[in-house]
Amino acid sequence: MxxxxxxxxxxxxxxxxxxxxxxxxxxxxxxxxxxxxxxxxxxxxxxxxxxxxxxxxxxxxxxxxxxxxxxxxxxxxxxxxxxxxxxxxxxxxxxxxxxxxLSWHVKRNSLTEETTKWGLHNIAKTLKFINADASSIHGCIRPASIFFSESGEWKLGGFDALSSVKEDDSMLPTYGNLIPAAGRYMAPEISKAGWEVIKQNPTHAVDAYNYGILIFEVFNGGYTSSEQLGQMKNIPPSMHQSYKRLLNPNPKSRMGVGQFLDQGKRIGGFFQTPLIQVTDDIENLGLKAEDERNELLGKLDAVADDFPADFFKMKVLPELLKSVEFGGGGAKVFSTVMQIGQKLSDDEYETQIIPVVVRLFANPDRGIRVCLLDNLPLMIDHLPQKLVNDKIFPQLVTGFTDIAPVVREQTVKAVLTIVPKLSDRIVNGELLRHLAKTANDEQPGIRTNTTICLGKIARNLGVNSRAKVLAAAFSRSLRDPFVHARNAALLALSATADLFSEDDCATKLLPIMCPALVDKEKLIRDQAQKSVDIYIARIRKFAATMPDTVLPSPGLATSGGPSPRMGTPANDTSWAGWAISSFTNKLASTSGQMQADSATNGATDQRSSSVPPPTTTTSKPPVPLASKPGMPLHSAKSAANVPTITSPDSAAAFVDEAEDFNNDWGGFADADDENPKAADEEKEVDSWGAPSVPKPRTTTSYDDKGEPDFAGWLAAQSIAKKTTTSLLPKGLTKSTARPVIGGRASTTGSTARKVIILPKKEVKKDIPKADEEEDGWGDAW
Missing domain, CATH: 3.30.200.20 (Phosphorylase Kinase; domain 1)
Incomplete structure (x- = not known):
């Protein structure tokens, strides 16, 4: 070798x-x-x-x-x-x-009947052309002259003795005996009279006889002598009559290969097989009407196992792709393309199918788009990530806003398939903005599928933003009037429980799930119980690992630690003792300068730090705390005074792009989220917090060396008991814009309070504005 x-x-x-x-x-x-x-x-x-x-x-x-x-x-x-x-x-x-x-497959007897008929049909068409159109004789028809191409088709070769009957120096009469194994395949008239006799007989006679031997050989796995030709057991019965006429000893009465082909193609003939019909019609697929095209595709599915795989790849597939892209083949043709594509290698898939898929995603036809989305699971493994991000996803997102509900729904479902190929920037940005819109879709099925989709892609979201996004989305779905949307939210919460912190589970998620425990639908109540149990079990497990207390040990005070302020005993466990200590500790740590109320016109009044500043009377009516008794303090909050807080993480971008995140997802937010707007929309308030009504600022000078004058405050308190007006400790003086809880309004409509001023040496000391929590606590006190 x-x-x-x-x-x-x-x-x-x-x-x-x-x-x-x-x-x-x-x-x-x-x-x-x-x-x-x-x-x-x-x-x-x-x-x-x-x-x-x-x-x-x-x-x-x-x-x-x-x-x-x-x-x-x-x-x-x-x-x-x-x-x-x-x-x-x-x-x-x-x-x-x-x-x-072909001789390889004949020796192995590996050809099916349908494939053999298909191959014989191709050879018959070629021989008909040679004998009739070219007026020539092949003279060497046998398995050694026939080959399989890469597409699985039978191709005719062996043109060693191909001769035209019109030529004077024809090859067959002179060199016919030099053909290998010529005697075994020789027609009976040539055996008797030699090759010169071919000039006296019809052109087709020699090739027809050799074609008959070929039929016997491919169906029986071999041929040795003419005595075997009468054994027709393995030849299809529909061929028997025509087969005998091919082997007629009289060359002038012998059937030509062209006649054999015509008989086989008649209705009910041996060449009327789905395989042969598909190969004849596949080249004109783009020109066929829809009914004819659907009929052809049905036949194609029926013969998929009989067709050589290479024929599908090299002959059928290109025609199908042309029909889909240019011939209006539609979704059914594309489904057949996807089935064939599974048999392709990565290189073949990349060169033949991927370019067409990219162009089809830009096609505005909704039928094509739905078919692409349905078959996306079959394609996604072959699509490079860069191609998906740069070319396919920008076209795919148009389906989120399509007017046809089926396109929107299929687009949401396709997210599960395509999200592993998307970059983090796209997932946490553009994709979430589109899902926020479909979560509020008019179609309940699309809203439900969006919730399911979010639950399944939760682990693909950014770690910093997914807890906020998921909590807000599921909160909105739990209030959906569609029962299956609520059920999907509960199932998604159960599946994503491990993605939330224990604090979020206790403070955010359990409160939004608990109303579902008394839902009108039993399906929701049952699922809510399961979901709540999951979160309760997790919280209990976490709580078991927490310390009993975070307060300092009482023994620390006796070992040289700082002593309590205002003379409160260190081991005082009463509620009042703890509250006072907490209050004064916070008060002593403040610094800065408080601004004067606008009613004082900027004037400063220096006085002892133990004496509360005087209040001024203004004609402005007081701001009510609540419209009726028992209403929480937050009811008086004015929407105009709520600040807008911009979060730097991806969730904030998602909020902005989704046209008000809380409106889209249902308005779930809390103090940790720094989203007061959502709290207003949901009317979820904290009765322990302070109202957010703006407080007037006052500038007061103190000289207490940073320490509170508790004795002065007690003196003022004792005097106040004799009056009808209660006094507040230092730092908690309320402005005239808000009445004091428990105080009585003036008969003149003024909100001023009577104040007793105790003189004390005054030194300027900057005290900052107390936070809203402390003020609120002071009001309650």
Whole structure:
């Protein structure tokens, strides 16, 4: 073998340039040619190379030269396709498409009946062209002259003795006996009178007889002598009559291959098979009406197992893709394309299907878009991530806002398939903005599917924002009037419980789930109980790991630690003692300067730090705390005074892009989220917090060296008991804009309180404005 390769390489080096590389040798019996697998040097494409050694087979050189000439001039889809040829004094090379000899499959008896009929049909069409249109005789019909192409089609070769009856120097009468195994395949009239008799008989006679032997051989797995031809057990019964006429001993009465083909194609004939019909019609698929196209596709599905896989890839698939893209093939044709695509390699998929898929996503046809989304799971593994982010996703998102509900719904479902290929920036930005809109879709099914989608892609969201996004989304779904939307929210909460912190579980999620425990639908109540149990179990497990208390030990005060302020005993466990200590500790830590109320016109009044500042009377009516008794303090909050807090994380961007995040997702927010607007919308208030009514600012100078004058405060308190007005401790003086809880309004409508001022040495001390929580606590106190 190595010697042969080196000899071939040496011969090529001495002759004309041949741009093909020889590979392994392929067994080819009953032929004057040696067959090699090869590759084209220019692009590495596969091919086959027929080589003829002139020195070793000089007697058969006329046959080789005849084959070379006929292959160059004969062009037919059923004939072997020639790529290049080289002829020198020592060798002849013919480069063709990649081929496999039919004799391999005949010896293995590996051909199915449908595939065999399909192949015989192709050879019959080619022979009809040679005999009728070209007025020629092939003279060498046998398995060694027939090859499988890469597409699985049968191609006719072996043109060594191809002769035209119009030529005076015809090859067959002179060189017919030089054909390998000529005696075994020889027609009876030639055996009796020699090859000269072919000029006296019909043109088709020799090839028809050889074609009959070919039928016997492919159905029986071999052929040795003419005595076997009468055994028709393995030949399809529908062929028996025509088969006998092909083998008629009288050449003038013998049926031609063209007649055999016509009989087989009649209604009910042996060539009326789905496989053959598909191959005849597939090239005109784009020109067929919808009914004809659907009928053809039905046949294609029926013969998918009988077709060679390579034929689907190389012949059927390109026609289907053209029909989908340009011929109006529609969704059904594309589904067939996806089935064939599963048999392709990654390289074949990338070159044949992916470019068409990218163009189809830009197609405005809704039927095509829905079909693409339905088949996305079959394509996604073959699509590169960069292609998905740059070209497919920008086209896919148009489906979120389509007016057709089915397109919106299929787009939401497709998110589950495509999200692993999307970048984090797209997932936490544009994708969440679109899902926020579909969560408020008018179609309840789309809202439900959006909730399910969020639950399934939760782990693909950014760690910093997903807790806020999911909590807000599920909170909105739990209030959805559609029962299945509420159920989907509870299921999603159960599936994503591990993504929330224990604090969020206790303070955010359990409060929004608990109302579902008394839902009007039993389905929701049952699922709510399961979901709440999951969160309760997690909270209990976490609570078991928490310390009993975070308060400092009472022994710390006796070991040199700081002593309590205002003389309160360190071990005082009463509620009042704890409250006072907490209050004064916070008060002593303040710093800065409080601004004067606008009613004082900027004037400052210096007094002892133990004396509360005087209040001024204003004609402005007081701001009511609540419209009726028992209403929480937050009811008096004015929407105009609520500040807008912008969060720097991705959730904030999601809020802005979704046209008010809390409106889209249902307005779930709390103090930790710093989203007071959502709290107003939901009317969820904290009765322990302070009202957010703006407080007037006052500037007061104190001289207490940073320490509160508790004695002065007690003195003022004792005097206040004799009056009808209660006094507040230092730092908690309320402005005239708010009445004091428990105080009585002035009969004149003024909100001023009577104040007793105790003189004290005054030194300026900056005290900042107390926070709203402390003020609120002071009011209650």
């Amino acid at each position: 190595d010697f042969l390769k080196s000899a071939v390489a040496s011969a090529i080096s001495k002759g004309p340039a041949f741009g093909y590389t020889f590979g392994d040798r392929v067994d080819l019996n009953d032929s004057i040619w040696t067959l090699h697998n090869g590759t084209k040097r220019e692009d590495g494409s596969r091919c086959s190379i027929f080589s003829f050694d002139v020195t070793a087979n000089r007697s058969r050189l006329p046959l080789a030269r005849n084959a070379l000439r006929k292959l160059r001039t004969l062009r037919h889809p059923g004939a072997v396709k020639v790529l290049d040829t080289v002829e020198t004094e020592t060798y002849i090379y013919i480069a063709t498409e990649r081929l496999d000899p």
